[in-house]
Amino acid sequence: MQRAAVIGAGQMGNGIAHVFAVSGHEVTMIDVSADALARGRDTIAKNLERQVKKGALDAEAAGAALARIQTATALDAVGTAQIVVEAATERTDLKFRIFEDLDRLAPEGAILASNTSSISITEIAARTTRPELVIGMHFMNPVPVMQLVEVIRGLATSDATTAQVMALSRALGKTPVEVNDFPGFVANRILMPMINEAIYCVMEGVGTPEAIDTVMKLGM
Incomplete structure (x- = not known):
């Protein structure tokens, strides 16, 4: 079982935390705003309840998934994560700053993924000392429903990192597509x-x- 951290509790962040938790992963959802975390967790609870009503999930599994989600307001909560998925606001300066901090705070060997839909993974990776472990993991909205994950390789992303993220995406019940780091990717x-x-x-x-x-x- 992998321990995951998700940066951002907004629509994309809580959706990503949701799918990780349903798939059996312990998840820490991190946001600077405690209110955003509370809203994000509430959204996850409502979406799980919706899945139960539709028969896509039983009530026990939904309760167990919600129990796997922890929240934190400080980025150092990534300290035990094996994969970190950043889903912060789509601003280049913000993502660069987050990845500089993640590189310092996440365990050595942890994969650092970005949910960006357009910002260069190569440029993001250049802000770290582990560019081979930096990759794009672009989920579609709404995350619990949509099947596609664009897996974006930066120039330095390793084959091993790509293979791990492709396999992880499948384990989350998604269909991953490997693409290269060009403006706008494919979608x-x-x-x-x-x-x-x-x-x-x-x-x-x-x-x-x-x-x-x-x-x-x-x-x-």
Whole structure:
């Protein structure tokens, strides 16, 4: 069993903590705000309850999952983690600072993953002394429901780290896809031009928003 730490208790962070806990991992969810941690834990409890009502999880398993989640407001709570997944606000300066601190505080040999959807993993890894152990682990929203995890290799990410994270993603019940460190990776690189093109279709009068949405939902 791996011990995991998740940085950030927002929508992505609590979702990532949720899937780790359901899969049997001890998780520490870390956020500078105690209020955010309380809200995040409450969201996890509600989502677990929803899974029980849908028959996707039994009540005992849901209770055990919630019990596996600890919370902390200080980053040094990563001290026993074997993998850390950062899911803080999508700001380059913030992520660089967090990874500098994680490199100092996380155990030697711990994998440091970022849930970033667009920031260079190579640049993030360069803020550490363990770039071979730094990787992207981009979950889709909402995390408990969506199957895809983009596993992004930085220039220095090792084969061993990549293999571990691919295997871990599968163990979490996800479908991992290995991609390289290019702007937007795969998901956002394809999604953003598609969204822009839909907006152009509205602007140019090709169709109403409702027509364009229907074409995308039923025709694509």
